[in-house]
Amino acid sequence: MNKFILEICANSVESAFLAELGGAHRVEFCENILEGGTTPSYGAISLARKMLRIDFNILIRPRGGDFLYSESEFEIMCEDVVMAKQLGADGVVVGFLLSDGSVDKKRTKKLVKLAKPMSVTFHRAFDVCKDPYLALEDIIGCGCNRILTSGRTNKAENGTEIIKKLIEIANDRIIIMPGSGIDESNIEEIYKKTGANEFHASLRTSFESGMIYRNTEVSMGTNDKNDYKRILTDPDRVKKVIEILSRIK
Numbered sequence: 001m002n003k004f005i006l007e008i009c010a011n012s013v014e015s016a017f018l019a020e021l022g023g024a025h026r027v028e029f030c031e032n033i034l035e036g037g038t039t040p041s042y043g044a045i046s047l048a049r050k051m052l053r054i055d056f057n058i059l060i061r062p063r064g065g066d067f068l069y070s071e072s073e074f075e076i077m078c079e080d081v082v083m084a085k086q087l088g089a090d091g092v093v094v095g096f097l098l099s100d101g102s103v104d105k106k107r108t109k110k111l112v113k114l115a116k117p118m119s120v121t122f123h124r125a126f127d128v129c130k131d132p133y134l135a136l137e138d139i140i141g142c143g144c145n146r147i148l149t150s151g152r153t154n155k156a157e158n159g160t161e162i163i164k165k166l167i168e169i170a171n172d173r174i175i176i177m178p179g180s181g182i183d184e185s186n187i188e189e190i191y192k193k194t195g196a197n198e199f200h201a202s203l204r205t206s207f208e209s210g211m212i213y214r215n216t217e218v219s220m221g222t223n224d225k226n227d228y229k230r231i232l233t234d235p236d237r238v239k240k241v242i243e244i245l246s247r248i249k
Helices: 013-022 042-051 071-086 105-115 124-128 132-142 160-170 187-194 235-248
Strands: 005-010 026-029 055-059 091-094 119-122 146-149 175-178 198-201 204-208 229-233
Touching (some): 005 013, 005 235, 013 026, 013 229, 026 042, 042 055, 042 071, 071 091, 071 105, 091 105, 105 132, 124 132, 124 146, 132 146, 132 160, 146 160, 160 175, 175 187, 187 235, 198 235, 229 235
Parallel strands (some): 005 198, 026 055, 055 091, 091 119, 146 175, 175 198
Antiparallel strands (some): 204 229
């Protein structure tokens, strides 16, 4: 039986704990999931690390939006990598592009060096680069350990052809990890079409707030945000995906 890794994108300390409870092998820890994920706070990282026994990677991203960062933003990211290392993280998750759509090799190499001995995942900035096959070689050359990719589509199930090709070209020089929209309904098909051994999923469920009194005329976020619901990792869904992978691999 081939070994597989299920990484869960956890948007809070509670989600990270629930991911481990469900049997996840690794957590990608972030906050502000509606922004596509940003770096969690010092307190959140510290507490999650104390609670978790599984591998624990930290998203290093100061804001939502594109992946062309200012000098001050890059300095923030460097400080956050140091913080992650000091707090005992196993890895960091980063992604840098230049304005022409190519990988920012200079900054990527600097972060890889700064992160050692932690692992480095190059995230879905890869999916919006100009040339994925050149980017693959650049990221390998920078010393990253894996690439998180949806195959340059919104959902990984639609990008399996590119993911498979990337895995073939990588030839074990770097891990190609499919992610985005992976769940119980498609994990088996994605595995069969790509041959990947690591998978990235969210597997969240909406939970009602414990608030009894509710003023629904006021919103603390965007107009379509429900302040009385929380989106957390669902351990039962994690268990289900683990069961599917265990059966097919």
